[in-house]
Structures are given as C-alpha cells and as structure tokens.
Amino acid sequence: MKSRACLxxxxxxxxxxxxxxxxxxxxxxxKIVLLTSWYxxxxxxxxxxxxxxxxxxxxxxxxxxxxxxxxxxxxxxxLSKRADVIIGYDLQLxxxxxxxxxxxxxxxxxxxxxxxC
Numbered sequence: 001m002k003s004r005a006c007l008x009x010x011x012x013x014x015x016x017x018x019x020x021x022x023x024x025x026x027x028x029x030x031k032i033v034l035l036t037s038w039y040x041x042x043x044x045x046x047x048x049x050x051x052x053x054x055x056x057x058x059x060x061x062x063x064x065x066x067x068x069x070x071x072x073x074x075x076x077x078x079l080s081k082r083a084d085v086i087i088g089y090d091l092q093l094x095x096x097x098x099x100x101x102x103x104x105x106x107x108x109x110x111x112x113x114x115x116x117c
Contacts (some may be wrong), residue, residue: 013024016040016114017027024041029057029060029061029062030060030061031062031064032062032063032064032084032085033063033064033066033082033083033084034063034064034065034066034083034084034085034086034087035066035067035068035072035077035078035083035085035086035087036065036066036067036068036086036087037068037074037086037087037088037089038067038068038069039067039068039069040067044087045112047063047065048065050063051065061092066083068086068087074087074088074092075088075092075093075096075101075103078103079096079102079103080099085106089106090105093105
C-alpha cells in the first residue's frame with residue numbers, strides 16, 4: 001500500500017540550485033560542490049562515473065562531490081553557499097520556496113521514487 005505522503009511519480013528526487021551567486025554559464029574549470037542526499041549509492045553512480053572518467057573536466061567543471069547523510073541538511077548548506085547543487089526532495093524544495101528561499105529545481109532524474117513511494 002502506498003503512503004498518502006508520496007506525491008506522483010517523477011517528483012520525488014530533484015536537483016536543486018540556488019539562483020543567487022551560481023552562474024549558469026560554464027567557465028573554464030568552474031568549481032562546483034555537489035551535495036548528495038545520502039551516502040554514495042547506486043542511484044548516484046552517474047555523478048561519480050562522470051567525475052572518474054573526466055566528463056566534468058571535459059566541459060570545464062571542477063566538481064567536488066560530498067555525501068549527505070541522516071544529519072546533513074542539504075537545503076541549509078545550499079542557502080549558506082557551502083554547496084552549489086544538492087540532491088533533495090520535492091517537499092523540501094516546495095517548503096523552501098514557500099518560505100522565500102531562492103532555490104530552483106533543475107532535474108527530476110527518476111520517473112519513480114527509488115524508495116517505493
């Protein structure tokens with residue numbers, strides 16, 4: 001049985017990016033900190049593969065991947081500019097926007113929630 005708290009598919013995992021201070025134009029070796037939503041896991045493999053094969057560098061990005069976890073507040077780190085991009089949750093973003101946070105969804109990489117919602 002599915003939980004009522006689960007929203008329609010495709011909304012669960014979202015990439016978030018602060019609008020203030022992060023340039024959308026890529027410059028040579030632009031430093032970007034990506035904060036994942038949890039410890040390294042299969043769902044995030046593409047980020048690590050791109051780093052390992054030099055794909056980010058090929059496009060002028062110096063990406064540092066930091067792992068999240070149960071005690072990590074991604075939205076707080078994003079707003080304090082200690083992370084440039086985070087992997088977060090739909091409700092986290094919607095609540096932040098309602099409170100006036102300058103954040104924006106840039107991707108929904110899963111059609112279904114990998115946690116079953």
